[in-house]
Amino acid sequence: MSPSDNNLGLYVHIPFCHRRCHFCAFYLEIARPDPMARFHSALIQEITLHRRQDSLNGRALQSIYFGGGTPTSLPADQLAGLLTLIRATWPTSPTTEITVEAHPTSVTERDLTVLADAGFNRISFGAESMTDKDFASIGRFGQVQDTAAAVQAAHRAGFKNINLDLMYGLPGQLLQDWIHTLESLMTLTPSHISCYALTIEEGTRLAQDIARNLVLPPDDMLQLDMESAAEHFLAEAGFSRYEISNYAKPDYACRHNLLYWTGGEYLGLGPSAQSYLHGIRFGNVADLEAYTACLNDNHLPMTDRTILSASERQRDALVFGLRLLRGVPRKTIQAAERDYQIDELVAKGLLDADRDRVRLTSLGRRYADTVAEQLF
Numbered sequence: 302m303s304p305s306d307n308n309l310g311l312y313v314h315i316p317f318c319h320r321r322c323h324f325c326a327f328y329l330e331i332a333r334p335d336p337m338a339r340f341h342s343a344l345i346q347e348i349t350l351h352r353r354q355d356s357l358n359g360r361a362l363q364s365i366y367f368g369g370g371t372p373t374s375l376p377a378d379q380l381a382g383l384l385t386l387i388r389a390t391w392p393t394s395p396t397t398e399i400t401v402e403a404h405p406t407s408v409t410e411r412d413l414t415v416l417a418d419a420g421f422n423r424i425s426f427g428a429e430s431m432t433d434k435d436f437a438s439i440g441r442f443g444q445v446q447d448t449a450a451a452v453q454a455a456h457r458a459g460f461k462n463i464n465l466d467l468m469y470g471l472p473g474q475l476l477q478d479w480i481h482t483l484e485s486l487m488t489l490t491p492s493h494i495s496c497y498a499l500t501i502e503e504g505t506r507l508a509q510d511i512a513r514n515l516v517l518p519p520d521d522m523l524q525l526d527m528e529s530a531a532e533h534f535l536a537e538a539g540f541s542r543y544e545i546s547n548y549a550k551p552d553y554a555c556r557h558n559l560l561y562w563t564g565g566e567y568l569g570l571g572p573s574a575q576s577y578l579h580g581i582r583f584g585n586v587a588d589l590e591a592y593t594a595c596l597n598d599n600h601l602p603m604t605d606r607t608i609l610s611a612s613e614r615q616r617d618a619l620v621f622g623l624r625l626l627r628g629v630p631r632k633t634i635q636a637a638e639r640d641y642q643i644d645e646l647v648a649k650g651l652l653d654a655d656r657d658r659v660r661l662t663s664l665g666r667r668y669a670d671t672v673a674e675q676l677f
């Protein structure tokens with residue numbers, strides 16, 4: 302898909318958390334005042350350098366996404382100031398989706414009001430589960446009641462678009478625990494829910510505990526049952542599944558993530574943030590000290606730069622596009638001999654295809670990457 306003016310986003314990576322969850326392999330730093338102050342100054346400098354270079358050619362942003370880490374580790378006034386600077390630097394429109402990720406324990410009612418008043422119109426809470434037992438098993442800070450209180454406060458602050466991130470297949474989690482989580486969340490009236498199967502990443506505390514036989518690894522069959530339970534439960538509650546892990550009330554699909562899945566362009570700011578602009582993929586250095594040193598020296602902190610070939614762009618369009626329930630246009634799969642491959646995958650029950658589009662079946666969604674590779 303060729304990028305268009307309407308398909309441009311900005312991602313801001315805030316790399317701080319108060320402590321690391323046992324399953325988490327993201328690049329992050331423990332939140333402390335000095336590094337956070339240095340990061341804040343460096344981020345302003347990064348925005349300034351991009352403005353001088355006119356990196357986005359004056360184009361309007363369709364979405365702005367503050368992710369992490371835990372963006373709300375930074376004071377709400379600082380996040381508000383950063384958003385004001387971004388909006389003074391790049392054009393936005395009244396429909397620009399502006400998201401901030403938050404940990405339920407890291408925001409007060411006042412913080413949420415400051416964020417909403419600054420223009421954030423979507424908030425994404427890392428809820429993970431609605432049982433305290435699960436929090437303990439993944440080293441998650443806080444309690445279930447913190448999530449409920451934070452979401453209710455977000456409603457009062459004026460947020461209409463509220464996402465809750467959930468994980469399933471957690472150590473010791475039973476199917477009825479997962480259903481309890483889904484039922485409990487409905488009372489909080491979110492507009493969007495993301496459900497991720499727990500995966501074990503190398504180097505995490507959870508991977509070490511599994512290797513030492515202290516914790517059992519996730520049970521694939523149980524995770525599939527949990528995925529089916531979520532799909533049925535959320536459909537009954539009025540949520541449409543529009544991507545493998547994402548469910549939304551009508552008109553609340555996440556525009557920022559859709560941009561990733563439909564070949565849109567994005568500029569990433571902050572350490573480890575990735576960008577894709579003008580057919581080139583590039584990333585920032587994943588180290589706070591190196592990031593701030595570069596910017597103090599008036600250089601953008603980029604580490605790698607890859608010009609994608611037409612074939613790589615086509616492959617990405619297929620791998621990401623097939624994650625969407627609506628699938629991809631059949632013409633995305635260009636070679637004539639692919640018709641045979643499509644027929645074979647349809648016969649195996651992995652794919653649905655008509656004259657115009659190709660999409661994964663529920664069985665195919667379990668093997669999304671493998672199916673995409675076979676079609677490429």
Ligand code: SF4
Nearest residue numbers: 318321322325369370
């Ligand atoms: S809050 Fe999120 S980013 Fe931070 S350690 Fe936990 S999972 Fe990782």
